[in-house]
Amino acid sequence: xxxxxxxxxxxxxxxxxxxxxxxxxxxxxxxxxxxxxxxxxxxxxxxxxxxxxxxxxxxxxxxxxxxxxxxxxxxxxxxxxxxxxxxxxxxxxxxxxxxxxxxxxxxxxxxxxxxxxxxxxxxxxxxxxxxxxxxxxxxxxxxxxxxxxxxxxxxxxxxxxxxxxxxxxxxxxxxxxxxxxxxxxxxxxxxxxxxxxxxxxxxxxxxxxxxxxxxxxxxxxxxxxxxxxxxxxxxxxxxxxxxxxxxxxxxxxxxxxxxxxxxxxxxxxxxxxxxxxxxxxxxxxxxxxxxxxxxxxxxxxxxxxxxxxxxxxxxxxxxxxxxxxxxxxxxxxxxxxxxxxxxxxxxxxxxxxxxxxxxxxxxxxxxxxxxxxxxxxxxxxxxxxxxxxxxxxxxxxxxxxxxxxxxxxxxxxxxxxxxxxxxxxxxxxxxxxxxxxxxxxxxxxxxxxxxxxxxxxxxxxxxxxxxxxxxxxxxxxxxxxxxxxxxxxxxxxxxxxxxxxxxxxxxxxxxxxxxxxxxxxxxxxxxxxxxxxxxxxxxxxxxxxxxxxxxxxxxxxxxxxxxxxxxxxxxxxxxxxxxxxxxxxxxxxxxxxxxxxxxxxxxxxxxxxxxxxxxxxxxxxxxxxxxxxxxxxxxxxxxxxxxxxxxxxxxxxxxxxxxxxxxx
Amino acid sequence: xxxxxxxxxxxxxxxxxxxxxxxxxxxxxxxxxxxxxxxxxxxxxxxxxxxxxxxxxxxxxxxxxxxxxxxxxxxxxxxxxxxxxxxxxxxxxxxxxxxxxxxxxxxxxxxxxxxxxxxxxxxxxxxxxxxxxxxxxxxxxxxxxxx
Numbered sequence: 066x067x068x069x070x071x072x073x074x075x076x077x078x079x080x081x082x083x084x085x086x087x088x089x090x091x092x093x094x095x096x097x098x099x100x101x102x103x104x105x106x107x108x109x110x111x112x113x114x115x116x117x118x119x120x121x122x123x124x125x126x127x128x129x130x131x132x133x134x135x136x137x138x139x140x141x142x143x144x145x146x147x148x149x150x151x152x153x154x155x156x157x158x159x160x161x162x163x164x165x166x167x168x169x170x171x172x173x174x175x176x177x178x179x180x181x182x183x184x185x186x187x188x189x190x191x192x193x194x195x196x197x198x199x200x201x202x203x204x205x206x207x208x209x210x211x212x213x214x215x216x217x218x219x220x221x222x223x224x225x226x227x228x229x230x231x232x233x234x235x236x237x238x239x240x241x242x243x244x245x246x247x248x249x250x251x252x253x254x255x256x257x258x259x260x261x262x263x264x265x266x267x268x269x270x271x272x273x274x275x276x277x278x279x280x281x282x283x284x285x286x287x288x289x290x291x292x293x294x295x296x297x298x299x300x301x302x303x304x305x306x307x308x309x310x311x312x313x314x315x316x317x318x319x320x321x322x323x324x325x326x327x328x329x330x331x332x333x334x335x336x337x338x339x340x341x342x343x344x345x346x347x348x349x350x351x352x353x354x355x356x357x358x359x360x361x362x363x364x365x366x367x368x369x370x371x372x373x374x375x376x377x378x379x380x381x382x383x384x385x386x387x388x389x390x391x392x393x394x395x396x397x398x399x400x401x402x403x404x405x406x407x408x409x410x411x412x413x414x415x416x417x418x419x420x421x422x423x424x425x426x427x428x429x430x431x432x433x434x435x436x437x438x439x440x441x442x443x444x445x446x447x448x449x450x451x452x453x454x455x456x457x458x459x460x461x462x463x464x465x466x467x468x469x470x471x472x473x474x475x476x477x478x479x480x481x482x483x484x485x486x487x488x489x490x491x492x493x494x495x496x497x498x499x500x501x502x503x504x505x506x507x508x509x510x511x512x513x514x515x516x517x518x519x520x521x522x523x524x525x526x527x528x529x530x531x532x533x534x535x536x537x538x539x540x541x542x543x544x545x546x547x548x549x550x551x552x553x554x555x556x557x558x559x560x561x562x563x564x565x566x567x568x569x570x571x572x573x574x575x576x577x578x579x580x581x582x583x584x585x586x587x588x589x590x591x592x593x594x595x596x597x598x599x600x601x602x603x604x605x606x607x608x609x610x611x612x613x614x615x616x617x618x619x620x621x622x623x624x625x626x627x628x629x630x631x632x633x634x635x636x637x638x639x640x641x642x643x644x645x646x647x648x649x650x651x652x653x654x655x656x657x658x659x660x661x662x663x664x665x666x667x668x669x670x671x672x673x674x675x676x677x678x679x680x681x682x683x684x685x686x687x688x689x690x691x692x693x694x695x696x697x698x699x700x701x702x703x704x705x706x707x708x709x710x711x712x713x714x715x716x717x718x719x720x721x722x723x724x725x726x727x728x729x
Numbered sequence: 730x731x732x733x734x735x736x737x738x739x740x741x742x743x744x745x746x747x748x749x750x751x752x753x754x755x756x757x758x759x760x761x762x763x764x765x766x767x768x769x770x771x772x773x774x775x776x777x778x779x780x781x782x783x784x785x786x787x788x789x790x791x792x793x794x795x796x797x798x799x800x801x802x803x804x805x806x807x808x809x810x811x812x813x814x815x816x817x818x819x820x821x822x823x824x825x826x827x828x829x830x831x832x833x834x835x836x837x838x839x840x841x842x843x844x845x846x847x848x849x850x851x852x853x854x855x856x857x858x859x860x861x862x863x864x865x866x867x868x869x870x871x872x873x874x875x876x
Contacts, residue, residue, distance in 0.1 A: 406735065407735070409735070409738055409739075417739055417742075418742070421739075421742060421743055421746050422746065425746045425747060425749075425750045426750075428747070428750060429750055429753070429754055432754055433754075436758075446764065447764070447765035447783075447859050447862075448762050448763060448764050448765060449762075449763045449765065449783060449834075450758075450761070450762060450763075451761065451763060453757070453760070453761035454754075454757045454758065454761040454762070457753065457756070457757035457760070457761060458750065458753045458754050458757050461753055462746075462749075462750060462753070586800050586818070586819045586820055587800065588798060588799025588800045638823075646823075646824075647823035647824065648823060649823055664820070666820040666821065667820075667821065668799075672795075672799060673799055675799065675800055675820040675821075676820075677819070677820045
């Protein structure tokens with residue numbers, strides 16, 4: 066019964082979304098306030114209807130109602146509660162419900178928190194957001210209904226793919242969707258602005274909190290996904306340039322560009338059509354990601370069970386929204402008033418370079434991801450484009466970007482002085498050299514290339530810190546006054562510093578891991594031992610254990626260095642009888658400077674087991690760097706000027722304003 | 730600087746960076762594209778290259794041998810018309826089994842495929858798309874319309 070109500074709620078949501086699309090857009094067109102106001106309640110109603118459907122589905126999972134086909138195919142009564150719940154989005158149908166739920170959530174936030182938006186803009190944003198809802202709800206109801214019943218109901222379910230039974234994966238999809246579905250709202254803002262033919266600093270300020278929320282969630286989502294792949298797949302790596310990883314990374318790159326160009330719109334009223342274009346592109350890439358993952362055109366770890374009908378449906382949605390957006394853009398963009406002028410060497414100029422490099426980087430990722438599809442479709446030749454391609458194209462484009470990241474924030478708006486910016490960056494130069502030399506001394510026996518990464522990271526990190534120090538005139542005025550200034554700085558300034566520092570730390574981790582990781586594969590009987598990176602690893606014994614819905618073989622590996630016991634590692638190899646599936650549960654001993662990562666493969670007492678051990682230097686820095694970026698995003702979000710409810714006229718701190726400290 | 734000149738500067742910069750990126754991508758393609766072949770492709774077109782390639786098919790029944798060191802395995806990859814002997818040193822993916830689909834990356838040397846990586850797959854029913862296609866081409870496909 067509850068499942069039927071859920072199904073009904075989805076249909077109700079579709080009706081609400083249709084109302085939300087048609088009525089406010091019509092109202093805005095005719096300047097009819099009553100019609101425009103309908104957008105708000107319909108967006109709220111649509112959200113609650115989908116929330117109800119989502120809860121109904123979750124309920125079916127928690128109570129193991131196997132008469133619902135979706136539950137029977139993806140759940141099992143013995144599964145732990147957390148995985149019963151995360152099982153809701155561990156499959157195509159359920160994850161689509163989550164997708165539309167988040168889509169409606171963004172419409173809901175505009176309806177509820179968008180009080181200070183001009184009524185016509187708000188009506189149009191809600192209308193566009195509603196139309197995306199219509200398309201995807203229709204998709205869910207007609208091709209991917211999660212509430213279909215099975216008759217007779219099976220006694221037990223087919224269980225969730227064991228790889229997905231993991232805490233990392235429980236939170237990865239919701240975060241990721243919050244990110245890339247979140248770009249729907251910047252898209253809606255962009256289209257609404259195009260319809261109005263009016264975009265300026267106010268628009269940029271309104272769209273910023275949503276863009277930041279989407280960007281922050283996407284960053285967190287990608288990080289969680291990468292972390293999951295790292296410890297769950299047991300392959301020892303954290304990023305594979307897998308097409309589906311790329312599908313979430315491209316919106317991130319363009320979203321990052323958008324966040325930066327929107328600053329120029331807000332502060333200087335320039336780069337307007339470009340910013341609109343980025344908003345459209347970010348969502349286009351999100352939709353394309355959805356298409357790639359769910360249409361079955363790609364073979365990947367993440368691909369859902371698929372049928373071509375669904376792929377076609379999503380392709381049609383993609384064509385409609387993207388085509389429509391670009392036509393509208395082509396008509397309206399040339400008519401936008403030119404904004405503030407600036408010299409190439411200026412803060413604006415720096416942000417333009419940021420945008421150019423990020424866009425070109427996105428283009429190379431795009432090419433590498435889709436080229437195999439293109440070649441297969443045109444010539445039937447099958448190829449794969451792997452990490453070597455991306456390392457050879459993406460990284461050379463990122464290097465100038467990272468170098469410029471330290472310089473850009475030092476330039477002033479309109480017309481900057483490169484020489485004075487560079488002279489202020491002496492700290493960055495010292496950090497760069499210092500970090501490079503330090504890590505070279507520590508790793509003089511290993512390949513040299515990562516040292517370049519460290520030098521760049523030092524430059525970037527030092528630059529970010531120096532920029533903050535200059536703002537508070539650290540060591541130039543009494544410390545107490547500097548602290549007072551620090552309190553007066555806008556939160557977004559801290560957000561930027563943290564995010565840029567995060568990138569620097571991430572670059573260290575990624576550089577070290579790319580060239581300095583080492584690996585040992587050996588066949589071990591009990592009491593056998595091996596060496597890696599100065600550690601001694603001894604296989605003590607292998608036990609057989611029984612978990613709630615699996616059986617496992619668990620090794621006990623003792624790690625020692627000299628005579629000191631460092632750690633006990635327990636890698637497992639699990640067998641899930643319901644799905645007849647084996648999984649490898651890696652075990653990781655993590656310190657600040659490195660991870661020791663072990664997996665156990667096939668084997669038995671007589672022949673021994675295949676053990677695979679990696680020494681992955683600085684991996685924790687990758688997670689730390691990403692965490693700082695997310696934190697930077699969250700802190701920026703709490704900035705006073707982004708509160709829609711806050712008074713229009715900002716109360717500026719006289720001193721920081723004087724320093725030109727307004728920032729994004 | 731006039732708006733037009735500013736615009737031209739940035740368009741110029743944009744083109745320049747696109748140009749650099751295309752050059753990078755094209756040279757990278759030359760070195761890094763990994764082509765996929767089925768055992769029949771290799772036999773019939775007598776492909777002989779020392780470049781990295783991928784081969785895929787089924788692990789031939791009864792061909793899997795483990796050597797004494799416990800980590801080197803030999804097996805044959807077949808599309809049921811032809812088969813190619815392969816050798817791999819390392820730990821095998823969880824679902825590597827005889828009569829199951831496999832995709833391996835490595836290079837050919839004297840008719841033997843030296844695999845550097847065996848691509849993992851995650852699901853009993855899952856057949857790599859390339860393998861399914863090459864079985865279909867060889868007229869040996871028995872599965873449904875999966876993939």
